[in-house]
Structures are given as structure tokens and as C-alpha cells.
Amino acid sequence: MSNVFAQRRQKLLSMKALRGSSPAPAHTEETCPQCGGTFRRRDLVMARYVCPLCGHHYPIGAYYRLSLVLDKGTFRELDTSLTSNDPLSFPGYSAKLDQARRRTGMNEGLVTATGRIGGQKVAIGALDSRFFMGSMSAALGDKVTRLVEYAEKYKLPLILFSASGGARMQEGILSLMQMAKTSAALERFSRKGGLYISVLTHPTTGGVTASFASLGDIMLAEPGALIGFAGPRVIEQTIGEKLPEGFQRAEYLLEHGFLDAIVPRTQLRDTLLQLLKLHGKGGSDRAK
Template structure:
């Protein structure tokens, strides 16, 4: 790859990452332990609190910039966005706001890149865009990424963060669960490697479709992961839920994750996993 292009891509990704990164105040307070830390310390620690280990949610571009090799980010389908299919009252304005605020067309960034020198198809959901909820455009971007991974015989890595369905797109939101799950199934049958990383929070339709279908399921410490939200469950069963319910560590104990990986070790873990799958990760089909 040409050095100039690589530098330009790196710069672009860094700029985009900044846009959804925490506000540039001098000191920022940890939402978990209340410790006030200089912003540069947050940046150095990948937005993990150095005092209590709390993993603050990060934007999709920032997320990808943490794991990809410098200068290898090539975004796909950046221009895809929602067309307000149900003509839902007020939705168009909210979409415009979200797009202005995040600089993204939809709630997921998909790209090709390299991790530890290995090519991969990667994607990250953006919790700052309608809470990463599943719109038809989000489902379409994820599906295209899976299909691209299948076509180019690349390993697939997806970082999930989602509040569930996009209410304003109704049944078409729901249908994206079937669409993305079917794409992952096809990819898997061809021998493709899919690593799904669940980040805080991953719930609803995303949990109940592509996010749970990885060959390897990883999660960040403390991430809330579930199908139904805790409040809905408490209302249904009429009792308090146990401490740590639906947290990554809880899921690990119940057999639904391979590992809980601190953010600082995520890139190294992915490199290791890609190497472990050797040729299988890159030459299936």
C-alpha cells in the first residue's frame, strides 16, 4: 500500500474518531467511580478509567482506530442511510440531527482493514446514533460487510453496541434480524471465521441476531448484554434482579461468552485469534 494513502487514511480515521470521542473538556469524571481525570489520561487509557477499570462506551470510528493497523482503514458503504420507510412522524428530523452530531450516515461503520498484518472485514456499531438500533440501513450495511467477507474470503469482526430495534422503522427493523442472521449463516457454512465483540450495551434484536452468532464471542468488562432489558424483566417477574445480572462476567459464567477481554488487550487478542485460525481465517470457501 502506498505510504501517502495510508497516512491519509489514518488521518481521516483519526479525525472521524475525534468527532465521536468524549468532549474535549480539561477534566472528565468517571461515571462509575467519580474520579476526575485529565482528558489526555482518558485518551491514553482508551477511555478505561485507570482508577476503577470502568469501560466508557466509545464511538465506532474510535473503536476501529483502536484495533486496526495504522493506515489500513478503508470504509465501505459510508453513503448508505435510512430512507424513513414508514414515513414516521418526526423521524427524518431526528435522523438529520444524529447525522450532524456523529458525522455518520447510519449507526454502523463498516470497513476493510488489517489487524496485525492480516486483512479483515470489520464493523462497529455506534451507540451515539439512535443507540445503535437496527434500521434497515444498518442491517443492509452489516449484511453487505458479511457478504464482502465471504466474497473476499476474509475473517469478519463485528463490535456490537445496540439498544435493539429502530422503532421508527417497525417491521423492517425486525426483518434485519433475519437478514443479517442468514448472511452470517451463509458465511459460516462457507468456512468463514466470525469474531463478535459485545460492548456496552448490546440488547434486543442485535443480541438476538448477528451479535450472538460469532464463532468466537468476546465482551468488554461490565458490558450489559441481553435480549430483554432489565427493567422489562423486573416488571414481568415482579422481583429485583441479582447483582451483575446480564453483565459480561455473568454471561461468561452462564456459558454464553468465550472470554471477557479488557479493552487494552483487545487488539492483541484479535491478532492471536486470527493467527490461531491461520489459513482458515483467510482462505475459506
């Protein structure tokens, strides 16, 4: 593990950042919010925050998520200085940004980096739902776009983990513009023959779903992830009808052709490695 990655991960651990909860002894019992079962915290950690009883996937932080798939010592973070400001002087927004930065140790709700998976060099990013629900600010859109352009420049395969509540409305139209900007960047990347693997985690909604999260050449998702534009309750209230069972969940979307596969967290690194080998995407050694 690189010194930069080790220091950042230790910082996040010390700030209770992996799940946004306070540290607890390994023997402490946890209760699954999905099945209600109880188990030792140690078992949850060993299972990568997947319920050992029912397979429910707990939300996890972006740095931890990347550490699960990247080879040790290969993480190199990009664009660390990019952060949101308050372009519209929205009441209370600056204070909430400061709170989010202190709580998570992050500057923005997206971590972008280069690294290797089984020796294969990649450009990779992960949204973090603990920072404004991974909502798309102007800075977050910039980070996505710059990562795509980096992957294009160095001919690297691109992997993005999405977890978002949609657009960050405190930035108004500047937030909504990121849908077009990120989509255009991916179109240019695709025309150059780039490989883009999109991994949808719980939840992926709103403008992120309507832009870069849905544009992958290969679409993967974690089990049970909520994926959609408007939420199911909003849709039901709008159309005045009851939605089908499991609507907008990963399993429903796989059945209806929106996804290529549902991959449990414990199998994701191996799946990504197989896909990279299948497509022969090794990248340029000139990349950082």
C-alpha cells in the same frame, strides 16, 4: 493511516464525536461515572477511555474503536453511501436522522471496512451508540449483510463490534426483518467455513443481541458491558422478582457460558491477533 481514514477521523474529532462531549484541555479533571474517582483527562485518553482507577469502559465512537485495533494505513471503509430513509413517514423521524448525521458526521450507526490486524486482512464493523443508540434500521441491516457477504466472497475473517439499543422502531417491521436477514447471511458464511468473532460492548441489547451479535464463532465482551434482550428493569417488572446481582453484565454471562472471554480494551488488539493466527485466517489479497 490512509488519507481517507485520517480525514474522516479528523472530521469526527472536530465534531466532538469520540465521546459526544466537548473537547477539554489535557489537564482538565474527569470524574468516573462508575467509581466517582477523579483523574486528568490526559490519563483517560492515554488509557483509551478506560478509567485508570476502576477500569470502567467509557463508550467510544466507531471510527475510534476501529483505529484501536487496525494496523495504521489499512482502513478502507465500505458502503459509505448506505443511509436510512423514512419508509413509514414516521412523525419526526427524518428530522432526527438529520440531527444524528450532523452530530456524529456519520450516515448510519454502523461503520464497515476492511483492514489488517498485525498484517492479517479482515472484514470489520463497529456499531456506534451515538447514532440512534446503534439501533438496527434497514440500512444498518443491509450494511451488516453486505459486510458478511464481502467476507465470504474474499474469504476474510469477520469481526463485528456491537453496541445497540435494539431495533429502530421508527421503521417498524422493516427493522425487525433485519434480524432474520443478518442471521441468514451469517449462516451462509458459516457453511463456507468463515470465522466470525463477535465483540459485545456496552450496551448490546434488543434485536441486535437476538441476531448477529450472538452468532459469533468466538464471543468476546468488554468488561461490565450490559448484554441482553429486554432490560433488567423490564424483566423484573414482568416476572415480579428481583434479578440476581450482576444479571446481564458481561461477567455474569461469562460465568454462565454465553461468552468465551472478557477482554479489556487495552488488550483487545493483541487478543484478536492471537485468534486470527490461531485460526490461520489471512484472507484474499484480491480484497480491497
